[in-house]
Amino acid sequence: MSSLILDLLLAIALLWSALRSLMAPDLFHAVVLFIVFGLLMALAWSRLHAPDIALAEAAIGAGLTGALLLDTVGYLRKKQRESLL
Protein backbone atom coordinates (compact mmCIF):
# COMPACT_ATOMS: atom_id res chain seq x y z
CA MET A 1 0.00 0.00 0.00
CA SER A 2 2.76 2.44 0.91
CA SER A 3 4.64 1.58 -2.28
CA LEU A 4 1.50 2.39 -4.26
CA ILE A 5 1.31 5.80 -2.56
CA LEU A 6 5.01 6.37 -3.28
CA ASP A 7 4.57 5.48 -6.96
CA LEU A 8 1.51 7.70 -7.24
CA LEU A 9 3.32 10.65 -5.62
CA LEU A 10 6.30 10.07 -7.93
CA ALA A 11 4.08 10.06 -11.02
CA ILE A 12 2.30 13.24 -9.93
CA ALA A 13 5.63 14.93 -9.15
CA LEU A 14 7.01 13.93 -12.57
CA LEU A 15 4.02 15.35 -14.43
CA TRP A 16 3.95 18.49 -12.29
CA SER A 17 7.65 19.30 -12.66
CA ALA A 18 7.43 18.68 -16.42
CA LEU A 19 4.42 20.98 -16.70
CA ARG A 20 6.04 23.72 -14.61
CA SER A 21 9.27 23.41 -16.54
CA LEU A 22 7.45 24.02 -19.81
CA MET A 23 5.37 26.88 -18.42
CA ALA A 24 8.11 28.75 -16.53
CA PRO A 25 8.63 32.26 -17.94
CA ASP A 26 12.22 32.48 -16.70
CA LEU A 27 14.65 30.21 -18.58
CA PHE A 28 16.75 29.55 -15.50
CA HIS A 29 13.70 28.28 -13.57
CA ALA A 30 12.82 26.05 -16.51
CA VAL A 31 16.30 24.50 -16.59
CA VAL A 32 16.35 23.90 -12.83
CA LEU A 33 12.95 22.21 -13.07
CA PHE A 34 14.29 20.11 -15.94
CA ILE A 35 17.13 18.90 -13.70
CA VAL A 36 14.57 18.10 -10.98
CA PHE A 37 12.56 16.17 -13.56
CA GLY A 38 15.66 14.21 -14.54
CA LEU A 39 16.32 13.19 -10.93
CA LEU A 40 12.70 12.17 -10.38
CA MET A 41 12.91 10.15 -13.59
CA ALA A 42 15.95 8.34 -12.18
CA LEU A 43 13.85 7.50 -9.11
CA ALA A 44 11.09 6.22 -11.40
CA TRP A 45 13.53 3.95 -13.20
CA SER A 46 14.69 2.48 -9.89
CA ARG A 47 11.08 1.88 -8.89
CA LEU A 48 10.73 -0.04 -12.17
CA HIS A 49 13.68 -2.25 -11.10
CA ALA A 50 16.04 -0.87 -13.78
CA PRO A 51 19.06 0.43 -11.82
CA ASP A 52 21.38 0.64 -14.85
CA ILE A 53 19.01 3.02 -16.63
CA ALA A 54 18.56 4.97 -13.39
CA LEU A 55 22.34 5.51 -13.13
CA ALA A 56 22.59 6.58 -16.76
CA GLU A 57 19.55 8.88 -16.49
CA ALA A 58 20.85 10.61 -13.37
CA ALA A 59 24.31 11.18 -14.84
CA ILE A 60 23.50 12.01 -18.44
CA GLY A 61 19.90 13.18 -18.44
CA ALA A 62 19.95 15.29 -15.31
CA GLY A 63 23.68 16.00 -14.96
CA LEU A 64 25.23 16.52 -18.36
CA THR A 65 22.17 17.86 -20.19
CA GLY A 66 21.36 20.10 -17.23
CA ALA A 67 24.90 21.50 -17.23
CA LEU A 68 24.72 22.12 -20.99
CA LEU A 69 21.37 23.90 -20.66
CA LEU A 70 22.66 26.06 -17.80
CA ASP A 71 25.65 26.99 -19.95
CA THR A 72 23.24 27.98 -22.73
CA VAL A 73 21.14 30.12 -20.38
CA GLY A 74 24.27 31.92 -19.19
CA TYR A 75 25.43 32.50 -22.76
CA LEU A 76 22.00 33.85 -23.78
CA ARG A 77 21.93 36.20 -20.79
CA LYS A 78 25.42 37.46 -21.63
CA LYS A 79 24.35 38.13 -25.21
CA GLN A 80 21.23 39.90 -23.95
CA ARG A 81 23.28 42.12 -21.63
CA GLU A 82 25.78 42.93 -24.38
CA SER A 83 23.07 43.87 -26.84
CA LEU A 84 21.47 46.22 -24.31
CA LEU A 85 24.69 48.15 -23.65
Place this chain on the structure above:
Amino acid sequence: MKDLFNALVIVLSATLGLVLIWVILELPPPARIRLPEQVLAQLDASGVTHPVTAVLLNFRGYDTLLEVMVLLLALLGVLAQIGKRKQKDLLAGFRLSRPHLQVLLWLARVLVPLMVLVAGYLLWVGGHQPGGAFQAGAVLAAAGVLLNLSGILPSWTEPAWNLRAGLVAGLLVFLLAAAAVMAIASPGLLLQYPPPSAGMLILLIEAGLTLSLGLILAGLFLFLSGDATEDEAEK
Protein backbone atom coordinates in the same frame (compact mmCIF):
# COMPACT_ATOMS: atom_id res chain seq x y z
CA MET B 1 -4.71 33.42 -32.16
CA LYS B 2 -1.59 32.09 -30.49
CA ASP B 3 -3.59 31.14 -27.38
CA LEU B 4 -6.07 29.26 -29.53
CA PHE B 5 -3.22 27.39 -31.19
CA ASN B 6 -1.66 26.54 -27.82
CA ALA B 7 -5.01 25.32 -26.51
CA LEU B 8 -5.47 23.14 -29.58
CA VAL B 9 -2.00 21.62 -29.15
CA ILE B 10 -2.67 20.88 -25.47
CA VAL B 11 -6.01 19.26 -26.25
CA LEU B 12 -4.52 17.10 -29.01
CA SER B 13 -1.58 16.00 -26.84
CA ALA B 14 -3.88 15.15 -23.94
CA THR B 15 -6.09 13.11 -26.29
CA LEU B 16 -3.05 11.26 -27.62
CA GLY B 17 -1.85 10.54 -24.09
CA LEU B 18 -5.23 9.23 -22.96
CA VAL B 19 -5.64 7.08 -26.07
CA LEU B 20 -2.18 5.57 -25.50
CA ILE B 21 -3.02 4.76 -21.86
CA TRP B 22 -6.32 3.15 -22.92
CA VAL B 23 -4.65 1.10 -25.67
CA ILE B 24 -1.95 -0.19 -23.31
CA LEU B 25 -4.58 -1.24 -20.80
CA GLU B 26 -6.52 -2.99 -23.56
CA LEU B 27 -3.54 -4.99 -24.88
CA PRO B 28 -3.86 -8.80 -24.65
CA PRO B 29 -1.62 -10.52 -22.10
CA PRO B 30 1.91 -11.09 -23.37
CA ALA B 31 2.57 -14.07 -25.61
CA ARG B 32 4.56 -17.17 -24.76
CA ILE B 33 7.97 -15.54 -25.27
CA ARG B 34 9.41 -14.76 -21.84
CA LEU B 35 12.60 -12.80 -22.49
CA PRO B 36 14.03 -12.74 -18.92
CA GLU B 37 13.93 -16.55 -18.70
CA GLN B 38 15.60 -16.87 -22.10
CA VAL B 39 18.38 -14.46 -21.15
CA LEU B 40 18.95 -16.26 -17.83
CA ALA B 41 19.11 -19.60 -19.62
CA GLN B 42 21.95 -18.37 -21.84
CA LEU B 43 23.73 -16.36 -19.15
CA ASP B 44 26.47 -18.92 -18.52
CA ALA B 45 27.62 -18.79 -22.13
CA SER B 46 27.82 -15.00 -22.15
CA GLY B 47 30.83 -14.55 -19.89
CA VAL B 48 29.26 -12.23 -17.33
CA THR B 49 26.73 -12.86 -14.56
CA HIS B 50 24.57 -9.74 -14.86
CA PRO B 51 21.77 -10.13 -17.44
CA VAL B 52 21.72 -6.46 -18.50
CA THR B 53 25.47 -6.44 -19.22
CA ALA B 54 25.15 -9.76 -21.05
CA VAL B 55 22.42 -8.35 -23.29
CA LEU B 56 24.21 -5.04 -23.90
CA LEU B 57 27.70 -6.35 -24.53
CA ASN B 58 27.21 -9.89 -25.81
CA PHE B 59 23.76 -10.75 -27.14
CA ARG B 60 23.15 -7.29 -28.62
CA GLY B 61 26.76 -6.19 -28.92
CA TYR B 62 26.16 -4.90 -32.44
CA ASP B 63 23.72 -2.32 -31.09
CA THR B 64 26.28 -1.13 -28.56
CA LEU B 65 28.85 -0.78 -31.34
CA LEU B 66 26.48 1.38 -33.37
CA GLU B 67 25.58 3.39 -30.28
CA VAL B 68 29.23 4.31 -29.68
CA MET B 69 29.47 5.36 -33.32
CA VAL B 70 26.37 7.55 -32.91
CA LEU B 71 27.85 9.25 -29.85
CA LEU B 72 31.09 9.91 -31.72
CA LEU B 73 29.09 11.39 -34.60
CA ALA B 74 27.28 13.66 -32.14
CA LEU B 75 30.62 14.91 -30.86
CA LEU B 76 31.79 15.48 -34.44
CA GLY B 77 28.68 17.56 -34.97
CA VAL B 78 29.59 19.65 -31.93
CA LEU B 79 33.18 19.99 -33.16
CA ALA B 80 31.93 21.24 -36.53
CA GLN B 81 30.04 24.02 -34.76
CA ILE B 82 32.70 25.52 -32.59
CA GLY B 83 35.05 27.03 -35.14
CA LYS B 84 37.92 28.68 -33.39
CA ARG B 85 37.15 29.53 -29.79
CA LYS B 86 39.22 31.13 -27.08
CA GLN B 87 39.86 29.02 -24.06
CA LYS B 88 37.76 30.19 -21.15
CA ASP B 89 39.93 29.68 -18.13
CA LEU B 90 37.48 30.19 -15.28
CA LEU B 91 40.21 30.33 -12.66
CA ALA B 92 41.45 33.63 -14.10
CA GLY B 93 38.27 35.35 -12.88
CA PHE B 94 38.28 33.95 -9.38
CA ARG B 95 39.55 35.78 -6.35
CA LEU B 96 40.80 33.13 -4.00
CA SER B 97 39.91 35.11 -0.89
CA ARG B 98 36.22 34.39 -1.37
CA PRO B 99 35.43 31.50 0.96
CA HIS B 100 32.80 29.63 -1.08
CA LEU B 101 35.10 29.50 -4.11
CA GLN B 102 37.85 28.04 -1.97
CA VAL B 103 35.38 25.38 -0.85
CA LEU B 104 34.56 24.67 -4.51
CA LEU B 105 38.23 24.27 -5.40
CA TRP B 106 38.92 22.06 -2.40
CA LEU B 107 35.83 19.98 -3.11
CA ALA B 108 36.82 19.52 -6.74
CA ARG B 109 40.32 18.43 -5.77
CA VAL B 110 38.95 15.93 -3.25
CA LEU B 111 35.98 14.62 -5.25
CA VAL B 112 37.59 14.05 -8.65
CA PRO B 113 39.98 11.25 -7.58
CA LEU B 114 37.05 9.64 -5.77
CA MET B 115 34.98 9.91 -8.93
CA VAL B 116 37.73 8.23 -10.94
CA LEU B 117 37.74 5.45 -8.34
CA VAL B 118 33.95 5.13 -8.54
CA ALA B 119 34.18 4.96 -12.34
CA GLY B 120 36.72 2.14 -12.12
CA TYR B 121 34.50 0.32 -9.63
CA LEU B 122 31.42 0.71 -11.83
CA LEU B 123 33.41 -0.65 -14.78
CA TRP B 124 34.49 -3.73 -12.82
CA VAL B 125 31.20 -4.41 -11.07
CA GLY B 126 29.22 -4.21 -14.31
CA GLY B 127 29.90 -7.88 -14.81
CA HIS B 128 27.81 -9.02 -11.89
CA GLN B 129 25.78 -6.02 -10.67
CA PRO B 130 24.22 -2.88 -12.15
CA GLY B 131 27.02 -0.80 -13.59
CA GLY B 132 29.03 -1.15 -16.75
CA ALA B 133 30.80 1.02 -19.28
CA PHE B 134 28.15 3.67 -19.91
CA GLN B 135 27.65 4.46 -16.25
CA ALA B 136 31.40 4.59 -15.60
CA GLY B 137 31.89 6.85 -18.63
CA ALA B 138 29.14 9.15 -17.40
CA VAL B 139 30.83 9.47 -13.99
CA LEU B 140 34.14 10.31 -15.69
CA ALA B 141 32.39 12.94 -17.80
CA ALA B 142 30.85 14.44 -14.65
CA ALA B 143 34.35 14.62 -13.12
CA GLY B 144 35.55 16.49 -16.21
CA VAL B 145 32.63 18.92 -16.02
CA LEU B 146 33.31 19.51 -12.31
CA LEU B 147 36.97 20.24 -13.03
CA ASN B 148 35.99 22.70 -15.75
CA LEU B 149 33.38 24.49 -13.64
CA SER B 150 35.84 24.99 -10.79
CA GLY B 151 38.47 26.36 -13.12
CA ILE B 152 41.06 23.60 -12.78
CA LEU B 153 40.60 22.26 -16.32
CA PRO B 154 40.33 24.87 -19.08
CA SER B 155 37.77 24.45 -21.86
CA TRP B 156 38.79 22.43 -24.85
CA THR B 157 39.41 24.04 -28.23
CA GLU B 158 40.75 22.21 -31.27
CA PRO B 159 41.49 18.66 -30.04
CA ALA B 160 45.15 17.64 -29.99
CA TRP B 161 46.31 14.23 -31.17
CA ASN B 162 46.10 12.62 -27.75
CA LEU B 163 42.52 13.79 -27.22
CA ARG B 164 41.59 12.53 -30.67
CA ALA B 165 43.22 9.17 -29.90
CA GLY B 166 41.29 8.90 -26.65
CA LEU B 167 38.00 9.79 -28.33
CA VAL B 168 38.23 7.01 -30.91
CA ALA B 169 40.06 4.48 -28.72
CA GLY B 170 36.88 2.81 -27.46
CA LEU B 171 35.44 2.35 -30.92
CA LEU B 172 38.78 1.06 -32.24
CA VAL B 173 39.14 -1.45 -29.40
CA PHE B 174 35.60 -2.67 -30.05
CA LEU B 175 36.26 -3.04 -33.78
CA LEU B 176 39.62 -4.73 -33.21
CA ALA B 177 38.05 -7.20 -30.79
CA ALA B 178 35.27 -7.94 -33.27
CA ALA B 179 37.79 -8.41 -36.10
CA ALA B 180 40.03 -10.64 -33.98
CA VAL B 181 37.10 -12.80 -32.90
CA MET B 182 35.86 -13.07 -36.47
CA ALA B 183 39.33 -13.97 -37.76
CA ILE B 184 40.34 -16.47 -35.07
CA ALA B 185 37.37 -18.02 -33.31
CA SER B 186 34.19 -17.82 -35.37
CA PRO B 187 34.80 -16.95 -39.02
CA GLY B 188 31.86 -15.39 -40.78
CA LEU B 189 29.92 -14.58 -37.60
CA LEU B 190 30.05 -10.99 -36.31
CA LEU B 191 30.64 -10.49 -32.58
CA GLN B 192 30.22 -14.15 -31.65
CA TYR B 193 32.53 -14.36 -28.64
CA PRO B 194 33.80 -17.86 -27.76
CA PRO B 195 32.36 -18.62 -24.28
CA PRO B 196 35.69 -19.32 -22.51
CA SER B 197 37.14 -15.88 -23.32
CA ALA B 198 33.90 -13.90 -23.52
CA GLY B 199 34.31 -12.42 -20.03
CA MET B 200 37.81 -11.12 -20.73
CA LEU B 201 36.78 -9.71 -24.11
CA ILE B 202 33.78 -7.94 -22.60
CA LEU B 203 35.94 -6.41 -19.87
CA LEU B 204 38.50 -5.22 -22.43
CA ILE B 205 35.82 -3.68 -24.64
CA GLU B 206 34.14 -2.06 -21.63
CA ALA B 207 37.44 -0.53 -20.48
CA GLY B 208 38.00 1.07 -23.88
CA LEU B 209 34.37 2.23 -23.97
CA THR B 210 34.66 3.82 -20.50
CA LEU B 211 37.64 5.92 -21.52
CA SER B 212 36.10 6.98 -24.82
CA LEU B 213 32.64 7.65 -23.45
CA GLY B 214 34.05 9.73 -20.61
CA LEU B 215 35.98 11.85 -23.10
CA ILE B 216 33.06 12.10 -25.55
CA LEU B 217 30.46 13.08 -22.95
CA ALA B 218 32.87 15.50 -21.24
CA GLY B 219 33.72 16.90 -24.67
CA LEU B 220 30.04 17.60 -25.34
CA PHE B 221 30.25 20.09 -22.48
CA LEU B 222 33.88 21.18 -22.56
CA PHE B 223 34.05 22.04 -26.25
CA LEU B 224 31.03 24.28 -25.86
CA SER B 225 31.97 26.10 -22.66
CA GLY B 226 34.64 28.29 -24.20
CA ASP B 227 34.03 31.88 -25.15
CA ALA B 228 32.81 32.37 -28.71
CA THR B 229 34.87 34.73 -30.85
CA GLU B 230 33.31 37.64 -32.73
CA ASP B 231 32.86 35.65 -35.95
CA GLU B 232 30.90 32.99 -34.08
CA ALA B 233 28.63 35.60 -32.54
CA GLU B 234 27.84 37.20 -35.86
CA LYS B 235 26.77 33.97 -37.52
